[in-house]
Amino acid sequence: MLQPIQMLMLLSASLFVLLMLTLVYLILRKSADNRISRIRSAYMEQQQKHVYDYLLTGEETRSLLPHGNKLKAEALEQLLLHCAGLFKGEDMEARIRSYASKNLTDMYKGLLASRSWSSRMNTLYRVDKFDMSHLAAELEEAARNRRTTPEELALIYKLLARWGRAAVPDLLLRPGNALSDYQRRIIFSAMTPELFEHFVVRMHRLPADWRYSLIDVIGIHRKSEYTAGLQKLADEQDIELRIRALKALSFMDNVLPGEQYILHARSDAWQERMMAAKLFASFRSGLYTDELVRLLGDPVWFVRSQAAQSLFSFPQGIARLQEAAATSEDLYAREMAAEWLEKGGAKVDAE
Amino acid sequence: MTPSEIVRKFILYSGNFVLIYMLIVLLFYGFFMVASLIYLRRIRKLDESFPYDELLNVSYTRPISILVPAFNEEAGICGSVRSLLSIEYPEFEVIVINDGSADGTLRTMIDSFRMEPVSRAVRKRLDTEQVRAVYRSNVYDNLYLVDKDNGGKADALNAGINYSAYPYFCSLDGDSVLERRSFLKVMKPILESGEEVIASGGSIRIANGCEIESGEVVKVGLSRRPLVVMQVIEYLRAFLLGRVGMSRHNLLIIVSGAFGVFNKHWVIEAGGYRRNTVGEDMELVMRLHRMNKDRKLNKQILYVPDPVCWTEAPESMKYLRRQRSRWHRGLLESLLVHRDMLFRPKYGSLGWISLPYFLFIELFAPLVEALAYVVLVATLFVSSVYWEFSVLLLSVCLLYGSMFSMAAVVVEEWSLRKYPKARDILRLFVYALTESFWYRPLTVWWRCEAFVQWMAGKRGWGEMKRKGVSA
Numbered sequence: 001m002l003q004p005i006q007m008l009m010l011l012s013a014s015l016f017v018l019l020m021l022t023l024v025y026l027i028l029r030k031s032a033d034n035r036i037s038r039i040r041s042a043y044m045e046q047q048q049k050h051v052y053d054y055l056l057t058g059e060e061t062r063s064l065l066p067h068g069n070k071l072k073a074e075a076l077e078q079l080l081l082h083c084a085g086l087f088k089g090e091d092m093e094a095r096i097r098s099y100a101s102k103n104l105t106d107m108y109k110g111l112l113a114s115r116s117w118s119s120r121m122n123t124l125y126r127v128d129k130f131d132m133s134h135l136a137a138e139l140e141e142a143a144r145n146r147r148t149t150p151e152e153l154a155l156i157y158k159l160l161a162r163w164g165r166a167a168v169p170d171l172l173l174r175p176g177n178a179l180s181d182y183q184r185r186i187i188f189s190a191m192t193p194e195l196f197e198h199f200v201v202r203m204h205r206l207p208a209d210w211r212y213s214l215i216d217v218i219g220i221h222r223k224s225e226y227t228a229g230l231q232k233l234a235d236e237q238d239i240e241l242r243i244r245a246l247k248a249l250s251f252m253d254n255v256l257p258g259e260q261y262i263l264h265a266r267s268d269a270w271q272e273r274m275m276a277a278k279l280f281a282s283f284r285s286g287l288y289t290d291e292l293v294r295l296l297g298d299p300v301w302f303v304r305s306q307a308a309q310s311l312f313s314f315p316q317g318i319a320r321l322q323e324a325a326a327t328s329e330d331l332y333a334r335e336m337a338a339e340w341l342e343k344g345g346a347k348v349d350a351e
Numbered sequence: 352m353t354p355s356e357i358v359r360k361f362i363l364y365s366g367n368f369v370l371i372y373m374l375i376v377l378l379f380y381g382f383f384m385v386a387s388l389i390y391l392r393r394i395r396k397l398d399e400s401f402p403y404d405e406l407l408n409v410s411y412t413r414p415i416s417i418l419v420p421a422f423n424e425e426a427g428i429c430g431s432v433r434s435l436l437s438i439e440y441p442e443f444e445v446i447v448i449n450d451g452s453a454d455g456t457l458r459t460m461i462d463s464f465r466m467e468p469v470s471r472a473v474r475k476r477l478d479t480e481q482v483r484a485v486y487r488s489n490v491y492d493n494l495y496l497v498d499k500d501n502g503g504k505a506d507a508l509n510a511g512i513n514y515s516a517y518p519y520f521c522s523l524d525g526d527s528v529l530e531r532r533s534f535l536k537v538m539k540p541i542l543e544s545g546e547e548v549i550a551s552g553g554s555i556r557i558a559n560g561c562e563i564e565s566g567e568v569v570k571v572g573l574s575r576r577p578l579v580v581m582q583v584i585e586y587l588r589a590f591l592l593g594r595v596g597m598s599r600h601n602l603l604i605i606v607s608g609a610f611g612v613f614n615k616h617w618v619i620e621a622g623g624y625r626r627n628t629v630g631e632d633m634e635l636v637m638r639l640h641r642m643n644k645d646r647k648l649n650k651q652i653l654y655v656p657d658p659v660c661w662t663e664a665p666e667s668m669k670y671l672r673r674q675r676s677r678w679h680r681g682l683l684e685s686l687l688v689h690r691d692m693l694f695r696p697k698y699g700s701l702g703w704i705s706l707p708y709f710l711f712i713e714l715f716a717p718l719v720e721a722l723a724y725v726v727l728v729a730t731l732f733v734s735s736v737y738w739e740f741s742v743l744l745l746s747v748c749l750l751y752g753s754m755f756s757m758a759a760v761v762v763e764e765w766s767l768r769k770y771p772k773a774r775d776i777l778r779l780f781v782y783a784l785t786e787s788f789w790y791r792p793l794t795v796w797w798r799c800e801a802f803v804q805w806m807a808g809k810r811g812w813g814e815m816k817r818k819g820v821s822a
Contacts, residue, residue, distance in 0.1 A: 005739055005742055005743045005746075008743060008746050008747065008750075009742070009746055011750075012746050012749060012750050012754070015750070015754055016754070016757075019754070019757050019758060019761055022761050022765070023757075023760075023761050023764070023776075023777075023780055026761065026764045026765055026776070027764075027773045027776060027777065030764070030768075030773050030776070031773055116396065117393050117394075118393065118394060118395065118396035118397040118398075119396065121397055121398075122396070122397065122398040125398065151543075154543070180542065180543050180544060180545030180546075181545055181546075182411055182542040182543060182545070183543060185410070185411055186405055186411060189410075189411075220410040301474040335470070335473075338470050339469075339470055339471055342469055342470055343469075
């Protein structure tokens with residue numbers, strides 16, 4: 001019996017000692033960290049004026065160089081990060097970029113190859129903030145490294161897309177790239193127009209989910225040069241493609257109303273009917289009023305809701321909504337019409 | 352057999368049983384702790400101010416409906432709502448559901464936010480008690496108040512789901528204070544997963560002792576009350592050591608009712624919150640898991656340690672005792688509802704690891720621990736022959752009761768470092784050391800009471816007295 005007791009006591013005691021030691025270390029580190037951050041703050045305060053002067057005039061003083069002082073370098077980096085978020089304007093951005101590329105490049109190159117995931121991520125965010133496009137080759141190498149995680153990849157792709165790198169199409173469409181719709185949208189949104197064009201031209205060769213994200217981004221950024229293409233896509237066989245194209249079209253201001261869109265409001269897929277109703281709102285044409293009133297009684301709530309919202313934006317829409325609220329046989333249509341009338345009223349008050 | 356022989360036999364058998372049980376539990380805890388450490392090690396140095404810029408752009412994000420069920424929350428409700436209205440998120444609405452409060456909750460809300468009745472077209476997809484009226488604020492376009500007959504928290508949340516307009520909803524207690532970026536942080540994994548994550552929960556921390564100004568925690572501190580400090584430690588242990596580890600393996604069956612984001616579509620598919628149970632949050636997550644496996648959806652339920660929601664902890668024995676026995680009854684009820692998932696191959700690791708863990712370790716632990724205390728006392732009185740055995744049992748109890756709590760404090764300081772003062776960390780550590788001697792026995796007793804209450808047919812919520820942390 002004695003042996004297990006001894007073993008257990010030994011185990012408890014060593015665990016206890018281990019915990020104590022870790023705690024002592026962490027507390028010492030905490031006070032050291034607090035001291036370091038005080039010194040760093042002092043540097044930041046001291047350098048603030050020099051950094052602002054540099055950003056405003058482009059005049060570099062010797063005090064802007066870290067001279068091998070790590071804390072000062074960090075303080076300068078922090079200040080610059082702060083400014084990068086604060087000031088906009090080409091000159092300022094160019095100066096921030098130039099300072100970062102002169103003074104931070106070597107450090108970042110090292111950190112990008114670090115074994116610690118958090119260090120690599122933090123560095124990528126900084127490369128993003130300072131827009132350090134001269135590190136593109138390093139990022140491409142990282143993208144091909146097997147160790148690189150999906151989170152890093154998403155960010156690397158966004159940066160390479162923003163810098164218009166030729167390697168982007170191949171990198172993005174590599175098998176095994178698991179990017180979500182959200183990440184694909186961010187990448188497409190960041191792309192240079194030339195790269196974006198490259199993807200649009202080859203749209204039919206893209207995997208379906210990439211195609212859908214691409215169409216969404218055309219809509220989100222109102223890239224009206226692609227309107228004709230979207231109109232063609234709205235007649236495709238693939239329902240999902242039609243829905244996305246209609247949605248994107250509803251954001252454009254160079255689409256003309258036409259009979260052909262009414263077909264979509266009679267589709268079997270409720271999402272397509274809903275998007276048609278959304279598109280009608282952008283036309284505000286009497287051509288669609290009857291169709292929207294009909295959709296107020298649609299079996300699917302989302303369609304009814306969108307129809308009411310669209311009708312509301314029509315010049316004669318309020319009258320039609322009032323009519324529906326008073327006389328429609330469908331309880332839901334009446335409720336929906338009433339809600340939109342009330343919502344609109346409140347908005348007018350607020351303005 | 353003489354009575355003393357009976358006692359000796361009892362000590363021997365139950366003592367051995369308790370020992371083996373506790374060692375198995377320690378192994379489980381150890382496993383989850385290692386999983387947590389691996390994950391926390393990866394993220395602990397991540398600069399938290401960067402990664403959310405894109406999420407602030409509405410074109411990429413999904414809007415959220417924030418549901419705040421309120422029953423007699425007059426004291427804290429306005430502060431909480433104000434704190435919610437100032438969160439950083441591109442598009443959201445706040446829906447407060449007054450669940451037939453007997454105090455001035457409704458009046459306070461209407462007066463503070465200039466609320467007026469509106470008619471809102473609703474897709475009533477979950478059955479609830481009668482809704483009396485819906486109000487909208489004249490000051491904030493995105494603030495609604497649903498006034499309904501009393502039906503309990505689950506019923507209030509279901510009503511909120513019916514009235515919500517957005518694809519994701521977040522359930523939030525009326526007395527919670529969120530950090531400004533909490534929603535961005537909790538939504539990020541959902542968006543990055545391509546919406547494969549259908550529920551995501553954050554950490555709950557205790558607000559007592561923190562400085563709160565206009566609905567925001569401005570300074571993190573530690574309460575002077577030992578009872579609160581012990582709860583702080585318990586939360587650290589549960590969240591940092593338990594949930595992180597479970598979440599890594601999709602074994603998580605709790606997304607705390609105090610702060611969690613859910614995909615509305617799948618919650619409605621699963622039938623919404625179950626009424627007449629005190630563990631509605633846990634029960635819902637179990638049902639989501641079950642649906643996930645039944646329909647082979649391959650969805651995930653995730654815990655993200657950093658987004659923090661601060662909540663008020665009970666400061667007196669009376670209310671803490673009620674809360675603990677209520678939680679334990681909730682666990683018991685949820686496990687009973689889903690007992691058929693246990694050891695069914697179809698439910699995979701959920702049926703083989705997660706549920707057995709909650710059944711044999713979380714649910715039955717207080718009974719076994721109570722037995723351990725009885726055996727310990729018995730060995731002291733019966734004979735000195737058993738002293739070695741007592742020492743063995745005592746050290747296992749210590750390991751079991753205090754060591755993981757101390758580890759949790761150390762892990763907190765190593766990873767998230769929410770407490771700025773070294774003194775607070777030291778105090779937490781010392782209190783954690785004492786856990787086995789007073790706090791643990793107390794909670795064991797309260798949780799054992801839950802079984803008695805349950806057998807006596809008790810099913811309701813006990814009230815909690817709030818003084819309003821966020822005011």
